[in-house]
Amino acid sequence: MSRFSPLEERDGKTVVRVPFTRGLTLTSGQTALALVGLVVLFGLPFLAGLVGLSWGRLFRGLLFGMAAVGLNLLLRHTELVSFGHAAFFGGGAYAVAVMAAHLEVSEGILLLLSAVIVGTLLAAVIGYFVAGYVDIYFALLTLAFNAVIFATVFRSAFFNYNDGLAVRVGGDNPTLFGLAWTDLGYDLVLYYTTIVLMIVMLVLMWRLINSPFGRALDAIGQDRTRARFIGIPVERYVWYSFTISGLYGAFAGGVYALQRLHVQPEPTLYVFVSGEILFMAILGGFTTLVGPLIGGVLLVYLLEATRFSFYYYHAPIGIILLAIVLFMPKGIMGSLPDFFAGLRRRVADPGRLGDDVRSIRSMVRQSLTRATTTVRILVFGVK
Amino acid sequence: MIESFAVHTLNGLWYGVILFMIASGLTIIFGVLGILNLAHGELYALGAFVVFSVVGYATGFVASPDDPVSAVIFGVVVLVAALIAATILLPVGAFIEAVFVRPIYDRDEVYQLLLTYALLLIFIDVMKFGWGTSPLDAGTYRGLNQIPTTEIVGFGYPSYNIIAMVVGVAVFAWLVWFFDRSKTGRIIRATAINRDMATAIGVSTDRTFTLVFAMGAFFAGFGGAMVSIGPQTAFLEMGLDPLVLSFVVIVVGGLGSLKGAFVGALLVGVISRWAIWLWPAVELAAPFAVMLLILLLKPEGLFGTWGEIE
Numbered sequence: 124m125s126r127f128s129p130l131e132e133r134d135g136k137t138v139v140r141v142p143f144t145r146g147l148t149l150t151s152g153q154t155a156l157a158l159v160g161l162v163v164l165f166g167l168p169f170l171a172g173l174v175g176l177s178w179g180r181l182f183r184g185l186l187f188g189m190a191a192v193g194l195n196l197l198l199r200h201t202e203l204v205s206f207g208h209a210a211f212f213g214g215g216a217y218a219v220a221v222m223a224a225h226l227e228v229s230e231g232i233l234l235l236l237s238a239v240i241v242g243t244l245l246a247a248v249i250g251y252f253v254a255g256y257v258d259i260y261f262a263l264l265t266l267a268f269n270a271v272i273f274a275t276v277f278r279s280a281f282f283n284y285n286d287g288l289a290v291r292v293g294g295d296n297p298t299l300f301g302l303a304w305t306d307l308g309y310d311l312v313l314y315y316t317t318i319v320l321m322i323v324m325l326v327l328m329w330r331l332i333n334s335p336f337g338r339a340l341d342a343i344g345q346d347r348t349r350a351r352f353i354g355i356p357v358e359r360y361v362w363y364s365f366t367i368s369g370l371y372g373a374f375a376g377g378v379y380a381l382q383r384l385h386v387q388p389e390p391t392l393y394v395f396v397s398g399e400i401l402f403m404a405i406l407g408g409f410t411t412l413v414g415p416l417i418g419g420v421l422l423v424y425l426l427e428a429t430r431f432s433f434y435y436y437h438a439p440i441g442i443i444l445l446a447i448v449l450f451m452p453k454g455i456m457g458s459l460p461d462f463f464a465g466l467r468r469r470v471a472d473p474g475r476l477g478d479d480v481r482s483i484r485s486m487v488r489q490s491l492t493r494a495t496t497t498v499r500i501l502v503f504g505v506k
Numbered sequence: 507m508i509e510s511f512a513v514h515t516l517n518g519l520w521y522g523v524i525l526f527m528i529a530s531g532l533t534i535i536f537g538v539l540g541i542l543n544l545a546h547g548e549l550y551a552l553g554a555f556v557v558f559s560v561v562g563y564a565t566g567f568v569a570s571p572d573d574p575v576s577a578v579i580f581g582v583v584v585l586v587a588a589l590i591a592a593t594i595l596l597p598v599g600a601f602i603e604a605v606f607v608r609p610i611y612d613r614d615e616v617y618q619l620l621l622t623y624a625l626l627l628i629f630i631d632v633m634k635f636g637w638g639t640s641p642l643d644a645g646t647y648r649g650l651n652q653i654p655t656t657e658i659v660g661f662g663y664p665s666y667n668i669i670a671m672v673v674g675v676a677v678f679a680w681l682v683w684f685f686d687r688s689k690t691g692r693i694i695r696a697t698a699i700n701r702d703m704a705t706a707i708g709v710s711t712d713r714t715f716t717l718v719f720a721m722g723a724f725f726a727g728f729g730g731a732m733v734s735i736g737p738q739t740a741f742l743e744m745g746l747d748p749l750v751l752s753f754v755v756i757v758v759g760g761l762g763s764l765k766g767a768f769v770g771a772l773l774v775g776v777i778s779r780w781a782i783w784l785w786p787a788v789e790l791a792a793p794f795a796v797m798l799l800i801l802l803l804k805p806e807g808l809f810g811t812w813g814e815i816e
Binding site for chain 2: 198204279438
């Protein structure tokens with residue numbers, strides 16, 4: 124293998140070295156998965172219609188997923204649970220709306236830039252206050268900040284209360300790169316710009332979490348006291364990572380505003396949205412880089428599809444969430460390696476299927492026993 | 507001026523007492539089980555819905571449409587209805603703990619938060635199934651639209667609010683006595699401090715945990731019942747704002763401290779009502795400003811003992 128070839132030998136297997144990512148290598152299976160992902164991502168506007176899915180929904184899913192990728196920097200590495208990341212998503216979205224509605228800025232790229240700046244500043248301010256806290260205090264404080272921002276927007280005439288603001292100057296869509304587009308052209312240019320930026324941001328995130336800074340965050344997550352003893356400025360690093368994770372949310376929120384062309388407080392800023400962003404990271408697998416993205420696409424699709432078709436749309440999400448927490452804590456992407464390993468073993472040795480049936484049977488029996496025990500405890504108390 | 511000061515302070519104290527009931531449930535659940543129950547606000551809402559159904563039946567017996575009930579009968583009806591509503595929530599809380607919360611005690615916080623968040627979502631639909639999406643309000647029940655008032659410093663104040671305040675203080679006194687003096691309360695505290703040791707001396711932690719969760723649900727439901735009968739209505743998302751505010755209360759008072767929760771609740775209640783009176787624009791932000799100030803000056807809260815019930 125030449126020095127410039129992307130192929131490399133490792134543990135006797137040929138792996139693909141991904142450029143610009145410092146040390147990210149993929150096995151053949153992962154490469155295939157990544158290529159499929161890229162093709163789907165770039166072909167989405169055309170593929171979605173073919174299989175009867177709504178492209179707009181998938182696009183919004185990717186955006187919320189991007190916010191979840193940002194949140195995951197805190198969740199996975201510093202092990203802090205933020206319940207207030209909708210503040211940055213909504214902050215970015217509202218920055219776009221305010222610039223367009225009050226200052227009449229009509230260039231989409233400028234609007235997006237202002238979203239990132241405003242959202243990141245917001246994250247820096249909130250992060251400054253919460254960086255010293257851990258565990259439940261951290262979750263409560265971020266939730267409280269989120270709640271107060273929502274309340275302020277909801278109650279203020281400047282943000283037009285619950286009706287929100289339109290992102291149109293003089294009734295026209297924003298321009299992108301200085302050009303006015305037709306409706307379809309606008310959506311496509313916005314989508315492809317976002318996709319390219321998103322891939323760059325994912326690569327940057329990979330670089331970040333595999334840098335000394337990322338390692339320091341891991342150390343903080345494992346044991347703050349020890350991290351402090353080996354000389355890591357804990358609060359400052361948590362503050363930095365909070366700000367960076369806010370940046371991702373703000374970017375996503377800004378694109379969301381440009382895509383919807385109308386920003387309301389409830390779908391962008393509400394505390395529920397924070398919970399959803401957190402859920403996306405867990406659902407997709409928060410131990411992986413792109414898991415939150417997948418979780419975002421799935422959850423937004425599910426939420427938007429159920430909201431307009433069913434009277435009871437909270438409970439299905441709640442039940443799925445419950446099942447994920449209880450039975451699949453690694454999420455979708457996190458469970459893939461186990462799944463493929465299991466599949467490979469079963470292809471090699473079909474006799475294992477009998478074991479599977481037996482283990483499912485014993486699982487059912489165990490859960491039945493637990494259920495009866497629970498009922499007994501409820502009715503008669505214990506022992 | 508004096509009069510509106512008195513009204514808003516009284517309203518604040520009343521709201522503070524209600525907040526205390528929710529916050530006390532959260533505090534004891536967190537203090538003993540280490541679980542932050544996000545579904546708590548929906549238990550509060552459930553209490554409100556149940557009490558409307560109960561009162562709807564009860565007032566049918568004690569009042570006719572043209573004849574407002576007397577203050578005493580009204581007070582008794584309200585109290586009994588609130589107690590019934592809260593009692594219905596006891597098994598609900600026990601069921602949640604035994605079935606859903608028990609498997610996740612040893613898991614990461616994020617799973618605990620997500621699990622209770624999932625329960626919150628499910629609860630919303632359960633209530634939607636039971637009572638529909640339109641809000642219930644007191645006026646739809648006979649007799650309740652003419653709430654009796656009591657004379658205090660020269661103006662009429664709803665006697666119902668006074669009853670609620672007295673009851674709230676009684677609940678606080680009972681809780682302090684319960685955890686300080688009673689045998690069960692001491693066992694619960696011992697379990698909170700050291701689970702393994704409590705098991706070793708023969709305490710059934712399973713039963714203790716179920717009991718604590720049920721108690722938490724009881725007080726949430728009681729708070730919901732007390733707040734909804736007054737000038738308020740019951741609606742599906744009514745639990746969210748008090749839930750967030752009771753987080754503020756807990757942080758202000760110190761996580762795990764009942765006395766802290768009481769003082770914090772009164773403080774937050776009075777400040778939010780004063781804000782409505784003096785500067786309505788900051789009403790929602792005022793409690794959070796107080797919380798920030800206290801966190802910056804005294805991070806463990808007013809009576810803080812990190813995560814042990816006291």
